[in-house]
Amino acid sequence: MCVALVAVVASVSGLNVAQQALAADLDASQSQLLWIINGYTLALAALLMPVGAIGDRWGRKPVLMVGLVGFSLTNLASSFATEPNVLIALRVLAGVSAAMVMPVTLSVITTSFPREEQAKAIGTWAGFAGAGGIIGLFASAAIIDNATWPWVFALPIALAAVSFTLTAAFVPHSVEHTEAGFDIAGSLLSVLAVGGLVLAFHEGPERGWTDALTLAALAAGLLGTLAFVLVELRRDHPLVDVRVFALRGLAAGSVNLFVVFAVMFSLFLVLVQYLQAVLGYSALRAASGLLPMAAIMMPLSTIAPTIAERMGFRRTLVMGMLLLAGGLVLFAALADPTGGYMSVFPAILVLGAGVGLAMSPSTAAITSSLPEEKQGVASALNDTVREMGGAVGIALIGSVLNSAYRSNIEPIAGSLPPQVAKPVASGIGSALAVAGQMGADGKAVVAASRQAFVDGMTPALYLGAAVALAAAIFTALRGPKTAAEAEPRLHLSDHSEMAGAEVHNTVTAPIDADGG
Known part of the structure; x- marks a missing residue:
């Protein structure tokens, strides 16, 4: 399970270090680069809830295996992309597949491991979930230093292939048995709520918080959340019983x-x-x-x-x-x-x-x-x-951080020619690039921009x-x-759990602690 989890999480951060190579090779704009990164996380986040429920009903193992196949194929296709918009579409599809993988990796643990072993297993899963982003950054940086950007996709493909093999061999089939209908309304509203909010928080820092797309996404997310709560409170078999909060x-x-x-x-x-x-x-x-x-x-x-x-x-x-x-x-x-x-x-x-x-x-x-x-x-x-x-x-x-940096660099940027001042004020990356073209005069800009960034970190970190x-x-x-x-649930006795269960969860084989 942890191998599949790292494949999904590493794909969130892995392409960050390849942005310069993508921009040069695909002639991608800054907006397209952001969507190459964010399209994946948007699809992943928006679909987690309904796909998690599908895994409960149709079987966690088959949903996981289908997700791993789709994840591998979309990453393989991404490595051959020659247009930024094609890569964006493939990244969105990879996010859809990742949504079939990520929640199931944890639900297999919580339904298949003996209760006394679950806490440790969940702890291991959580550790890989947290470290997966760092692993993705490190591996992708090593690849970019020694190969071209398409090879960045080799890591998630390899991890998904290993996980597929281990899942097929060791993970038991587990499924929920219930006569209750699938909560379609709740599923659609959860996609709207989560997708709208994630989109708003992705676009806000880049487009501005008063931009039409940002405001529309934020409104959709908030209204979707309100509608989701109201609908789920009225359903006999909701996607999520919001009272559990x-x-x-x-x-x-x-x-x-x-x-x-x-x-x-x-x-x-x-x-x-x-x-x-x-x-x-x-x-x-x-x-x-x-x-x-x-x-x-x-x-x-x-x-x-x-x-x-x-x-x-x-x-x-x-x-x-x-x-x-x-x-x-x-x-x-x-x-x-x-x-x-x-x-x-x-x-x-x-x-x-x-x-x-x-x-x-x-x-x-x-x-x-x-x-x-x-x-x-x-x-x-x-x-x-x-x-x-x-x-x-x-x-x-x-x-x-960006606001504090701009405020700190303003005294220096104000004394520079307009064609230089704008990139210097926009961010430290642009400032260093411009300073590199200024010769000896650029040293002062480098020192000032670095100090402005460090000073800007302080309020951000304090927040x-x-x-x-x-x-x-x-x-x-x-x-x-x-x-x-x-x-x-982890501290119930077997007797009380069986007595209180209205719906039975079937597991057809024991799980190997090292599998998946």
């Missing part, structure tokens, strides 16, 4: 997971730019700078459920959020244009610890709040929270820290105290 475990898990991915995805954006534009690292060296975070995050995520059992769910999540907030403040304090990587290394380790400690207990709380026959939907809900958090975090933190601190306070006040309260 009143459960303290689900509420705390969702808030913390949203914040973790908002901070983590925006941190990737800030840290990679800091390492490349400020410290002058190559794409591969910059991606390597994130590996220590993954090295801390993955093992800690695996043992975090055990820590939550012993210390308490509330204490574990609060500690994770406080580490996250502290790491962001520490990063803001240590970052310096002349300080080098080691100056921010302690902050990177603290941030990895915070993410690892908070991520897997939050995931377990979300999936455990819904019954076994709804684990596809529960997993999709978990993944939707992640994707929404990432989109909001990048939009919010990125907007603050992220404030959000993490707010999540810690919310969890301290409203979060369940123990893991048993937060994860009711």
Whole structure:
């Protein structure tokens, strides 16, 4: 399952390092480049909920295998694309296939592993979900440094092929048996709600928050969300019983997971730019700078459920959020244009610890709040929270960073000729490109733009820290105290679970712990 998960998550971040090569080879505009990246995540996020429900009803294994085949074929076709619009369409189709893979990887774990092993398995899954983005960045950067951009698609294809083989051999067939009809209205409204909001947060920082497309997407997302809640409250068999959000475990898990991915995805954006534009690292060296975070995050995520059992769910999540907030403040304090990587290394380790400690207990709380026959939907809900958090975090933190940079660079840009001032004020990447053409005069522009970026990071990172601190306070006040309260399904006795089940979930074979 973790192999398939990494293939999907790595595809979110992998193409970021190939943007320059795509622009040159395909003659893609900046808008087209953004859609090559965002088209995938938009389709993935929008379809998670209905596809998760389809997996519950039609069988998780067949949906996963069809998704892996579609994912491989669309990535293979993408490597032969010669037009940017063709690549955009293929990336959207890859996102559709990824939506068939991502929620099922978790629901297979929560329905097939023995209950006493599920917490550890969920922790491992969460660790790979968090580190997959870093793995994608690193592998893609290594490929770009040594080959052409189409080879970036080789990684997800290879991972999907391995996962398909392991799934066919080891993953059991599991399916929900129910006479209730499929919630078509809820499914369509969930696509509108999530798709509209993700599109708005993707387009807002680029087009502006008053742009017609941004406002239309935001309105569609908000109205879709309202309609979804109203429709689901009236249905006997809803896609998601929205009343479950009143459960303290689900509420705390969702808030913390949203914040973790908002901070983590925006941190990737800030840290990679800091390492490349400020410290002058190559794409591969910059991606390597994130590996220590993954090295801390993955093992800690695996043992975090055990820590939550012993210390308490509330204490574990609060500690994770406080580490996250502290790491962001520490990063803001240590970052310096002349300080080098080691100056921010302690902050990177603290941030990895915070993410690892908070991520897997939050995931377990979300999936455990819904019954076994709804684990596809529960997993999709978990993944939707992640994707929404990432989109909001990048939009919010990125907007603050860009605004602060423009404000800081204005005194320098105002003294430059108009044809130079505009790119210098637009962003540090453009500023460095223009400075490289100015000869000796460009050195002052380089120094000023780097300092303006570092100074602009401070309010952006402080904002992220404030959000993490707010999540810690919310969890301290409203979060369940123990893991048993937060994860009711994992702590039920076999007898009570069987007595309370109205719908049976059939698993036809035992699962191998190493399979898939």
